[in-house]
Amino acid sequence: MRYAETGYNLEIDLSKGNIERVETDPGDTGFYLGGLGTNAKILWDRVPPEIEPFSPDNLLIFSAGLLCGTPAIGCNRTIVTTISPQTLLMAYSMMGGFWAPELKYAGYDKVIIRGKSPDLVYLWINNDKVEIRDASHLRGKGANEATGLIQQELKEPRAQVSAIGLAGENRVYFSSIEQGRSSASRGGIGAVMGDKGLKAIAVRGTKDINIAQPDRFMELCDEVLEYIKFREKTPIRGVPPILAGLGSPQEMTTHDEQWHTTNFAWGNARYRKKDFWTEEVEKRWTESLEKVRTRLISCYNCPMKCGATINYPGLSTYMMKCYSKLTYTMASMTDLDFGFQIAQRATEYGVDAFSTPQTMAFALELYEAGILTDDDMPGMPTDSEGRFLWLLDRIVQREGIGDVLANGTYWAAKQIGKGAEEYAHNNIKKHEQLPLKLGMLNPVYFLMYCTGEKINITQIEGQFPQAPFPKREQREEFVKDWFQVPDEKFKKYFVDWEPRGENSIPYYPTPQMTCDIVDWQEKMHYIDDALGMCAGLSSFPLKPPYHLHNYPQFIASGAGIDMDEDRLNQAVKRCRTLVRANNVRRGMRRKDEKPPEDHWKKRFPELEKELLDTYYKFKGWNEQGIPTKESLHELGLDYVYEDFEKRGVYSDNDPPSKEPSTDKEKEI
């Protein structure tokens, strides 16, 4: 019997209309873990670097995490993996919600999509019955709208639906896959879904998920529940309120937005408004939020309330989470009320709430600078709100200048030319980053920005405080109940960290300490992405209920896999290395691993070089960031080494940057 996982994947070939149920190798689960780990292996095996994002041979993998569908609290994430049209690297965007557990109950761990359907279709997975159904009547429908229509026509309100909106259908490079209260947004995976002619996947399941050692597993769940209650009552002192609790940042309950609005940048990630937050703004924004917020909501089997149902007067209902509350507002330099208004349209279109507002702000900067002119923007309104709505429509419909902007700031700037590249200043690996510009280089964040392969800072940070607390006593207080640390030395790293003087950034933490800290933070995210655990209860907040010490027991008692801390470290390192291997094979090298030029005002080239050198060595990668023969052998990934050798990867330090070929779809 298989435990925690079902042991079956669905293989769907949309070109042939073929559906297969395929038994998986239980050995792979122990070796790579589920979720992201096995996704990375499938991508490695079946999507070599010659295959382009919009090739029918690119795979789009929807995976439930290993522990989704068990009673593990907060374990509900779907890990979607494909080759990104924007970065041309492996994308692995994730979403919470209800879809992944439902897939497990239907009897599958993953849905692997290949090929392209000539007509728009959707997939209906109802336990053993799986159908490819016509979706021509859903063309152009909003993501939530399509979800409702599908549930109605299937007469199954309990079906969980992941759908794309018009942006995905039109292959916008930052289109998302929406699932009611959640979305897999980063990396343009919605565009790959649209390219495959797949509007949605609906799933309903009524089967059991088995637990290997039920009593032990439930003890662990009870401990997590108790610790969540404890942390709810005991917020962390010394950090901004938004970082003091569990869950993803509690944007739907928080009225105090001083930290975000004065620390993060407005417009095209340009302007700090240090004096923005006033009593008057707080009053107005509180009213704006309370006017539209109907209910605080959660994902499957999670007591947190990170999301909310939003009813903006005159618009259809949608659900919002986290920082999308502010990204449109701040990029458009308007007000929170407008943020709620435009987010409704953006959610139905299905677009990423980081890249989209930034791309629109970028377009308006180009317009102000005369690089884009009235000829490019015919009929654009004169006010900020009107302009943002106008641009959003053009982008999603790929109309006029929108067709260029729909490829994101990196590719749009290249195509526009005339100095536009300088305005696409906030990218890493061609992907728009959080709008944040700071003063002094932080060594931990430097390494995370450079080497994070989700290419999104929130997906690598979390376990270690972002800044030292002012007084030593405060730091000593903080470490007292910090049992989550992998090793006692981390407590010392933090206690000795000073805001100023010898033990302060950029030279402290030292490069070696920095490696330890980054590795720990990253490791937690990779475990979450394999198990399907929400980062909000694990890798993202300080002092979370899930950590390196209870995870091995969760995996052992839940999935029946022989697991301890050493084995888990090794498995997660393998998964992480395989993600890198996929990207290295696609040409990613040291030259790509750098933060946005203007992310920090004060930069330290020699220190930065030392940090990267030390970290690469620490990880078992060579000076180009390529995993070495020895480290691959130690992980049992000799086949990766052999492939690298065959392709001449080790001797090719400067592979040409790939250009996406946009006319590929005409071949079919």
Next chain:
Amino acid sequence: MGEKKKIIKTIKIDADKCNGCRSCEVICSAFHAEPKYSSNNPARSRIRVIRDPIRDIYIPVCAGEYTPAECMGRDKYVIDGKEYDECSFCRASCPSRKEFKEPDSGLPLKCDMCEGEDEPLCVKWCITDALTYEEREEEVEEEGEEQEELEIGLESLVDKHGLDKIMDTIARISNKG
């Protein structure tokens, strides 16, 4: 007739506090698995969140009695401007709905308040307090009330069918037993 103390076990449902997470369904189905906690499947749960997120409808309902017949008519409730579907508040396992039946066998499910536990586990796992547990003692007349009900019921049957037919039927039922 004497007085008897009876414990009334109540799950108080504050639907306004429900965050829609379905933890109640998770722990219920795990607890009632055989062996206990060995599997998980919300479709087997004896509590279900009747939910429609876009319409902001979240009603946790615990499984009540099995009934072999559908209702003759249906009700619709409108509360605070929200229209609730027929059956939204109903606890019955009945032919007109999928809820509260074993997915394989179709056999009815009924909430047993997690016998043997300090409180029903759906309540324990609902830390948003949409579900809370209350026990209260009520004094009831021993036998008396039931006796009275039985008499009223039988009298109405006698009125309808005649005493002979009822006697015959009772005799037939007792022979079967």
